[in-house]
Amino acid sequence: MIKAISNRGQAQPASPMRRLEAPYLKMKEIRSHIYPLNIGQPDIETPPSYMDVYRNFPGPTIKYGPSGGLTEYRKTLSDYYANCGISLTPDEILVTTGGSEAIIFVFAAITDPGDEVIVPEPFYANYNGFANMVGARIVPVTSQAETGYALPPISEVESKISARTRAIMICNPGNPTGYAYTEKEIKDLKTLCLKHDIFLVSDEVYREFVYDGTHHSILSESGFESHGIIVDSLSKRFSLCGARLGQVASHNKAVMDAILKMGQARLCPPTVEQYAAMEVHKLGQDYFDGIRKEYQKRRDTVFDGLMKTEGVFCKKPRGAFYIQAKLPVENTVEFAHWLLTEFEMNNETVLVAPGNGFYATKDIGFDEIRIAYIIESGQLARAMDILREGLSAYPGRR
Amino acid sequence: MIKAISNRGQAQPASPMRRLEAPYLKMKEIRSHIYPLNIGQPDIETPPSYMDVYRNFPGPTIKYGPSGGLTEYRKTLSDYYANCGISLTPDEILVTTGGSEAIIFVFAAITDPGDEVIVPEPFYANYNGFANMVGARIVPVTSQAETGYALPPISEVESKISARTRAIMICNPGNPTGYAYTEKEIKDLKTLCLKHDIFLVSDEVYREFVYDGTHHSILSESGFESHGIIVDSLSKRFSLCGARLGQVASHNKAVMDAILKMGQARLCPPTVEQYAAMEVHKLGQDYFDGIRKEYQKRRDTVFDGLMKTEGVFCKKPRGAFYIQAKLPVENTVEFAHWLLTEFEMNNETVLVAPGNGFYATKDIGFDEIRIAYIIESGQLARAMDILREGLSAYPGRR
Structure with a gap:
């Protein structure tokens, strides 16, 4: 018999952001592209001055x-x-x-x-x-x-x-x-x-x-x-x-x-x-202004895409790079899985994070998803089109 | 009034290895050299193949x-x-x-x-x-x-x-x-x-x-x-x-x-x-053999140095790069502090870790010190001479 761990160890929650990782890895092999809107990994380049320190680190000991x-x-x-x-x-x-x-x-x-x-x-x-x-x-x-x-x-x-x-x-x-x-x-x-x-x-x-x-x-x-x-x-x-x-x-x-x-x-x-x-940290306000402008454009693209989608509800968020939106479905865990594994448009689809994982109260948030806008606007517009088509094709739609 | 933290926060123990950090930084300005035998920071060079990855990391994003x-x-x-x-x-x-x-x-x-x-x-x-x-x-x-x-x-x-x-x-x-x-x-x-x-x-x-x-x-x-x-x-x-x-x-x-x-x-x-x-990890057994030989030489230097010192007791340890030794003093916290701040030989001294910090049982280990042999043998021999002289000059010696 396997030695049991502690109650705390057993209670450690799995990350909802990473819950669809296994089917995602599988579907990546099959789909020509899956737009990753599920995790907050920015695509923006790391500032070159950071990489320069790596490249010139004198050593000899870390x-x-x-x-x-x-x-x-x-x-x-x-x-x-x-x-x-x-x-x-x-x-x-x-x-x-x-x-x-x-x-x-x-x-x-x-x-x-x-x-x-x-x-x-x-x-x-x-x-x-x-x-x-x-x-x-x-x-x-x-x-x-x-x-x-x-x-x-x-x-x-x-x-x-x-x-x-x-x-x-x-x-x-x-x-x-x-x-x-x-x-x-x-x-x-x-x-x-x-x-x-x-x-x-x-x-x-x-x-x-x-x-x-x-x-x-x-x-x-x-x-x-x-x-x-x-x-x-x-x-x-x-x-x-x-x-x-x-x-x-x-x-x-x-x-x-x-x-x-x-x-x-x-x-x-x-x-x-x-x-x-x-x-x-020597980068000035210009650096942040440039990044902010880029993310703002993305936010607007996603928000406009959602507003054009029937049955979706969300207010325009002022910050970060996420939108939490209500969808016209009963269960976004199932919907996100379906979208990832069964739906496709020209063999492409999108990966979103089910919203309930961000609630501690049981049984709420099941009609919500989180979208991270961490890819560029053209791609986001395309991803929103796929989401819209997916929603209208979804058998579990309300 | 300052907002109180938790019992756990208050109980968080300070690191005994870093306890002498403040007087050490002060004495460094005064002494021509202080041999650092208190922490396990190896002086051995990081393998160059490691630094090469830093230097050639493609980026562009971490x-x-x-x-x-x-x-x-x-x-x-x-x-x-x-x-x-x-x-x-x-x-x-x-x-x-x-x-x-x-x-x-x-x-x-x-x-x-x-x-x-x-x-x-x-x-x-x-x-x-x-x-x-x-x-x-x-x-x-x-x-x-x-x-x-x-x-x-x-x-x-x-x-x-x-x-x-x-x-x-x-x-x-x-x-x-x-x-x-x-x-x-x-x-x-x-x-x-x-x-x-x-x-x-x-x-x-x-x-x-x-x-x-x-x-x-x-x-x-x-x-x-x-x-x-x-x-x-x-x-x-x-x-x-x-x-x-x-x-x-x-x-x-x-x-x-x-x-x-x-x-x-x-x-x-x-x-x-x-x-x-x-x-x-591509480095073969040769790499470890070389390092092991170097540390073994250092261990022998420290152990021999301690054996030549009256009143010191320790068995020859088989591994790691530490020796825990009993000294003929009542309280090595005081002795280590004295050695650092009051003793010198040609304006040099040594920094050792008081032994009691490695015990959870109260009031034991006060006659012990830990020596980390993370500097080369010639320096270690010199450090052992200073420790020996320090011990014989120490007013609190038993």
């Missing part, structure tokens, strides 16, 4: 760096935040192995096993996985497609607070919703967190991807000296998904001290990557 | 790889283990961000909060940090300097098993002890683990560093189809500390499935590093 990140690089990040209107000293920033590690460290630092973190759903599904790893629990508060997935009424958020609540966590702008929180929503959350003495954790990895209006970081607000924590990543911002660099930032010294000790346990984040990351 | 590691690279690792006499399919290996992440994943997969893992002490202190992060508890069983830190009598290990015990964990060969477990000890542990239906987790990152006799991996033993888990790292083996690559390996499918889901949550280990790591 050594451990400091546990909190290279001193010079933390200064770079401090300057980066200053440019975003966020004042953080290098000591208030700790470099992590991707945004993923940042979230694990934060959950471990602010929760004890059994404690709760409130998250507006739909949310980035891996929050569940990180929480499970450290024995914490995500408590969802449901936002609505009809409001574009805005923050639910603050009284509804407050109603989720229990004696075990340690934090509210938001993703701003949101994955999978694309929703960018308003200044008022951030202030309302702050008031609520201070009232109940709980943290506000803000995942701001898509900070630069706001197309209409501006981004409101929690740490550009005063009053978060003690209760605000940012988790961040270079993956999307600089097309550095495989580099595994992120960071945690907070003015709360107790949080940063605990996280530094966790950082010491795991020794250090990748070394060469940090040297290279210093270079990409 | 993408996510598969969560379990690049398929090709897992095949490479399967071949590597086959050469070590360990039969593992690529599916039984998962690539992690350093050995650190491997240990966190294993602890999360096999323990629930409050569960226990028995570890012979002195042990690699960061095990405490990883266990604390996931709410598990390390239960030490004390090994003795007099036996060279061999496995304590198996009845003593067994006496530590409780209803909450989920695993025994060893480091083989050991950090900080240098002890390499014998075949009989591995078999005894296996019998015990099977009897009590608990896992044996073996940290084998120093596998190639055994100077007298051979290494006995738990997975070269039959009977570990279900209860054995290896955690591993390239950091020491290929001087790749800053690359952050390691792996977990087990025949237990439930363990590997749970760990893959954790891997999916954090997306992937560093991408370019894996391509580069494929290259270094």
Whole structure:
């Protein structure tokens, strides 16, 4: 008999974004093209200055760096935040192995096993996985497609607070919703967190991807000296998904001290990557303006394509590179699978992420999908045509 | 008032290896040289074939790889283990961000909060940090300097098993002890683990560093189809500390499935590093023979130096690149600090790691230090002379 693992190990959730990976790999052999709209892997080139550091790295040894990140690089990040209107000293920033590690460290630092973190759903599904790893629990508060997935009424958020609540966590702008929180929503959350003495954790990895209006970081607000924590990543911002660099930032010294000790346990984040990351941070506002323009065009292409599709509902999202949309089908898990494995237009099809995987509440989100617009507009237009045809041909259509 | 963090966050232990970092940085400005014997950062050059991959990486984008590691690279690792006499399919290996992440994943997969893992002490202190992060508890069983830190009598290990015990964990060969477990000890542990239906987790990152006799991996033993888990790292083996690559390996499918889901949550280990790591695995036995010879010479230098020092006790360790030694002082925390900040020979001194940090039992190990022999023999001989003089000049000497 196989030795059993722990309850926690058994409860570890599978990633909904990767659930269709096996049929996808199979269908790739059969279809002439499958448009990958399921994962947030940007196609934008990594800045050449990053690659140059790899190419010229002197060596001769790839050594451990400091546990909190290279001193010079933390200064770079401090300057980066200053440019975003966020004042953080290098000591208030700790470099992590991707945004993923940042979230694990934060959950471990602010929760004890059994404690709760409130998250507006739909949310980035891996929050569940990180929480499970450290024995914490995500408590969802449901936002609505009809409001574009805005923050639910603050009284509804407050109603989720229990004696075990340690934090509210938001993703701003949101994955999978694309929703960018308003200044008022951030202030309302702050008031609520201070009232109940709980943290506000803000995942701001898509900070630069706001197309209409501006981004409101929690740490550009005063009053978060003690209760605000940012988790961040270079993956999307600089097309550095495989580099595994992120960071945690907070003015709360107790949080940063605990996280530094966790950082010491795991020794250090990748070394060469940090040297290279210093270079990409020299790119100015022009770089982000160019990327933002490109993604905005894509968002508009996808949104227009969806609006032309009968029975589809979504509000135009302001940020990130995702659209969460309601489809006229009962079950998008089945639909996405059918679209991938049974439908084709000129032997092409599209791969989308079923929406229910982004909800913690059981049995909701089954009529939603998430589209990541991480391919260029011409391709996206074509992918939207295929989705539209697929929907009209789908036997399970409502 | 500052917002309080969790009990877990407050309990996160500081790394004893990095405890003297602040005075070290200060004294570096004052002393002409400080021999760094405190951390396991090898000075050996990273293989040039690794650096070549960095230099020629085609780009243009640094993408996510598969969560379990690049398929090709897992095949490479399967071949590597086959050469070590360990039969593992690529599916039984998962690539992690350093050995650190491997240990966190294993602890999360096999323990629930409050569960226990028995570890012979002195042990690699960061095990405490990883266990604390996931709410598990390390239960030490004390090994003795007099036996060279061999496995304590198996009845003593067994006496530590409780209803909450989920695993025994060893480091083989050991950090900080240098002890390499014998075949009989591995078999005894296996019998015990099977009897009590608990896992044996073996940290084998120093596998190639055994100077007298051979290494006995738990997975070269039959009977570990279900209860054995290896955690591993390239950091020491290929001087790749800053690359952050390691792996977990087990025949237990439930363990590997749970760990893959954790891997999916954090997306992937560093991408370019894996391509580069494929290259270094092409280095043959010659490479390891050369390195082993170099480290053996260093071990002999340090051991001979210690044997010439009055009042010092240690057995000659067979492996890794550490020696844990008893000194004729009451408190090596104070002695190491004094040596660093107050003693000098021609304006040089040495930095060693106090031994108590490697014990979980309170108030033991205070007469021990750990020496990492990660500088060349000539320098080590000089460092041993300084240590000897320091000991004889030390006011707190017994």
